[in-house]
Amino acid sequence: MRQRTRILNGGKVNGPQQLEHVVVTGVAGFIGSHLTAALLKQGASVLGIDRRPPSHDPTAAQNLADLTAQPGFTLVERDLMDLDLERFAKGASAVFHLAGVPGVRPSWGDRFADYLTSNVMTTQRLLEACAAMGVPRLVLASSSSVYGTGADRPSREEDLPTPLSPYGVTKLAAERLALAYALRPSTPTSVVALRYFTVYGPQQRSDMAIYRVLEAALTRRPMRLYGDGTQRRDFTYVDDAVAATIAAASAPARAEVVNVGGGRTYSMQHVLDCAAEITGFDIPIIRASRQSGDVETTAADLTKAERLLRYRPSTSLIEGMTSQWKWALNQPGALWAQ
Template identity: 90%
Template structure:
């Protein structure tokens, strides 16, 4: 079953052609820090917002290390649920909203209140600020988790979303909220929501599969493998995800949802084989049961991404994992406390 997610309101709207000044929320995160770095190289000034202060968060410090000294970069430390966001969105060519609480497994139970505040309430406040300051384009980070179980074919943006975790529910709610704001009469802010499919690469979060596989190779401590390893994922290298994200800022759109994937799927057993080939080591594993909210397969239909963004992923899994392995070998140790 499909439902329409490509919505028109008086024709398509062209996003800003020149990104002179942009806002990146979640800038101390994995994708956010990569995105900010590329935007700076392209000549944009970047105002980054993140609630994780690098002075107290070692991972944030590591991710921001190459950005802090850049003359075009400004860091605002604070929570989107508390800040006066109109101060920071005023004059922006585009806002890239990557902030949020990630992770399927931790979203069950008491932590849901944080997911609710960070993924939904913060998004609503940012949308209000963008509308009040005439920001022409908001690019929203969504997730393949909104699809749920999927089908026997790649997921299309018009498929009916059936998220299987509280995390997926909050990402879908943020999407719908952003589209609703974009479709208000006379609204100044158009929206492109990107459904990322399992992004990996240097600086990947430590709870993600490829990070854990390569960490097991490095430390010889067994990786916990959930399920039988036949579950398949559409892995997307971070450089490809960033290219799609920047393209979304100028794509002709009013209110669009777009998949961003790697172009093919791999099972976890194939990922383990790939890691063994790259590292020259057997990957120690400990088997565990499948976890609540985990889906059997994710696969992206990239037709709309190709048409709207000119997006074609260019990094193979073995190439991307090789780059991440080199980063794993060379990254500075992150202290347990600071």
Template identity: 65%
Template sequence: MSGAPAIEDAVVTGAAGFIGSHVVEALLQRGARVVGVDRRSPREDPEAARNLSKALEHPAFRLVECDLVSDEIKPWADGADTVFHLAGVPGVRPSWGGAFSQYLECNVLATQRLMETCVSLGLRRVVLASSSSVYGDGSGPFREDGLTAPLSPYGVTKLAAERLALAYALAPASPTSVVALRYFTVYGPRQRPDMAIGRMLRAVLTGRPLRLYGDGRQRRDFTYIGDIVAGTVAAATATATAEAVNVGGGNSVSMLDVLRCVAEVTGQEVPIVSDAEQPGDVQVTAADITKARALLGYDPSVSLIEGIKRQWDWLSTHTPTVTRALS
């Protein structure tokens, strides 16, 4: 936005992840100096190495291997003007049962420790990755001032992290403002392999059936990674003190419609096996993006069919072990 401060020194937590690695690249392209923070090492984790391959070659990028739950934060946060806090444990279905302690530590405690450090250092802005899971179920479109009633332990931890960060921003004389972005079903190149569109495309590549939960009429607001990155970077310089903002694709579609799109892009039907609905899965996600348009100048531009095509093209060239097995 006009008159907004430039991003010069940025920190991106979760830098080796799907969204984080794309944000890192976008910031480097804008001329920022970027410290990427992740507990995964590219030397030991092939996915981290792949996601950060471009950034690691850039002179303005530095990677810090750090666990936000237990390691010292201040040394690499000091001097930043913006922290993009994108680290966390994702996934609705795995968050039930004994894994919850990890969600609690990585999504809530890590956020609290980071906010304490940012405020103590007087950092200007934290952009936090929240989730549409904070809303729970409903017919949508969901507005930021509407009810939040998460239906999964994952959603509970994302809402807790969001409220924590906003509380720090609203504390008297706090130097650190916060924009919490409620992401809606992000997809595109580098997408986590457990997510729906990636699973569909891999089913086509391998011939191994996709497990389709429920009747396929569940609707999701799919958001292409390039649009997510644009909204995330814009949140760093938006005029705000403590705001939660939806970042969605602006169009909620059924899983059956997505299967048809994948078939159109790949030229093959997706093999499927039906399974029961899973705990925590909602029937509808749909974002009201009025606030994002006004506050961030956000305007999603990539259609679902085009985004799936881009992800298919990327997947087809970045899965050598799969393509070799099929040859």
């Protein structure tokens, strides 16, 4: 019998039903671990899949530390390419597919094969499993990187994607695969693909800009700033991204792509100024040229997100960075730099 599904819009419950059992791939990652914590808090059982074993990966261990002891959580430490995915998809009311290799700059060169396998091939295998097992909804993590340079206005979902990096190409390919499966006649699995815009917050990946800015404040070691600081990003606090992701599990949709952003853009210079205000330290930087695949501006048009997900971001940049700074100060070894 199909699992009951609670209607969740912007993190608010609008009905008596609930997501009872879900699958989260990439559970040891930044967004995946936050999403899992929120789902468990709402009463769902979560089967999390990740190829990074906490016993050998310090980041995975840190992200999973508060999850592994919870009775509603089950961890599967395997690569999606090696699993019998039908077995794990069976009985799920939703699958949240967040697994993949991230990062624009590392996607050039010899690592592309890993990007292709992890971002595209695993998505196809998971879509087959969801269709075979009758999973009603797959929520796919995509990226603003599919837009490329964009237009002189916030990017809309109907804009022509022109990714400028191999990473963006693989995320767009995963999107198109997922939509093709959802639109196949008689398929039981609908899809909502979420184009995340620069998600940040506690547990953010160490290669991301806000992490590196706050690390520079903490350690007094200069951070490398690519470009002149005028490039702008739409920064999305992780709690807002999670609210949108949960809402996507029950949004009225067959095959949709939806932007998830922070509501406005900020220059990197503004981020540096905010960090100085929060930490009390000027941020030491080393200037470097812009890298291949970097775009000048990212900005999300959130009209569709508000209509379909009832999503409105609620965390300002200064609030989100303050939370991330407090988290950073509480990490092992953080205070030695003071």
